Structure formats: C-alpha cells, structure tokens
Amino acid sequence: xxxxxxxxxxxxxxxxxxxxxxxxxxxxxxxxxxxxxxxxxxxxxxxxxxxxxxxxxxxxxxxxxxxxxxxxxxxxxxxxxxxxxxxxxxxxxxxxxxxxxxxxxxxxxxxxxxxxxxxxxxxxxxxxxxxxxxxxxxx
Numbered sequence: 001x002x003x004x005x006x007x008x009x010x011x012x013x014x015x016x017x018x019x020x021x022x023x024x025x026x027x028x029x030x031x032x033x034x035x036x037x038x039x040x041x042x043x044x045x046x047x048x049x050x051x052x053x054x055x056x057x058x059x060x061x062x063x064x065x066x067x068x069x070x071x072x073x074x075x076x077x078x079x080x081x082x083x084x085x086x087x088x089x090x091x092x093x094x095x096x097x098x099x100x101x102x103x104x105x106x107x108x109x110x111x112x113x114x115x116x117x118x119x120x121x122x123x124x125x126x127x128x129x130x131x132x133x134x135x136x137x138x139x
Contacts, residue, residue, distance in 0.1 A: 006135035010063025019048020067135040075100030086115040
C-alpha cells in the first residue's frame with residue numbers, strides 16, 4: 001500500500017470517548033447531591049458509545065479524503081492520479097460529477113474542481129482544499 005501524501009479522515013475514533021466522558025461528568029455532578037445513579041450513568045456511557053461507533057465508522061468510510069502516490073480517494077471512490085491533468089483555475093460546470101458517489105459536495109467541505117486527461121471535470125472535496133491541491137500537484 002502506498003504512503004499517504006494527504007489524509008483527512010471523516011472522523012476520529014477518539015469521538016467514542018465523548019459519551020463516556022459525558023456520563024462521568026453526570027455522575028460527578030450527582031456526587032454533589034445526595035443521590036447517585038451509578039448503574040444508570042454506566043448504561044448512558046455505554047449507550048452513547050454504542051450509537052457513536054457506527055456514526056464514526058460511516059464517516060470514516062464515506063468522508064475520508066486521501067491522496068497516495070497513485071490515487072486520490074474521496075470516500076469509497078478512487079481516481080488514479082495519472083488521469084488528472086489540472087487542478088488550478090478549473091471551473092466546475094453545472095452537473096459535474098462529484099467524487100465519492102454523492103449528489104453533491106458533503107456539507108462543511110469545500111469543492112476542488114479537477115480537469116481529467118479526457119477533458120471532463122469532476123469535483124473533489126476536502127476541508128482543506130489548498131492542502132489537497134498541493135498534494136495532487138506534487139509529483
């Protein structure tokens with residue numbers, strides 16, 4: 001497997017800790033009162049972690065952007081770098097195909113129109129478009 005020149009994971013696994021941390025804070029807040037519900041807070045922490053895990057997995061699968069020495073990965077779609085002819089000053093025509101298989105650029109991501117060697121334009125996306133463009137232009 002090629003080394004990544006650019007990697008933007010859709011989510012980090014550390015987000016799994018948010019639910020249990022919330023539960024610990026809730027338990028500590030209850031310690032200030034006379035009653036604590038230890039089992040309930042354990043269940044809350046486990047429940048929040050359980051529903052967060054598929055969310056993280058889905059974001060990592062569908063929103064990860066990666067550039068290796070050979071390919072640009074946008075979500076589950078791969079585009080060979082040898083098919084990219086231009087990344088600067090490319091306008092995105094209406095109806096240009098968005099990489100990754102979605103109907104449009106994911107929310108909170110910026111667009112990077114890319115001209116392919118066959119003349120078509122596709123739209124890549126990333127949170128840091130400048131870094132993505134630099135990684136694509138590096139040979």
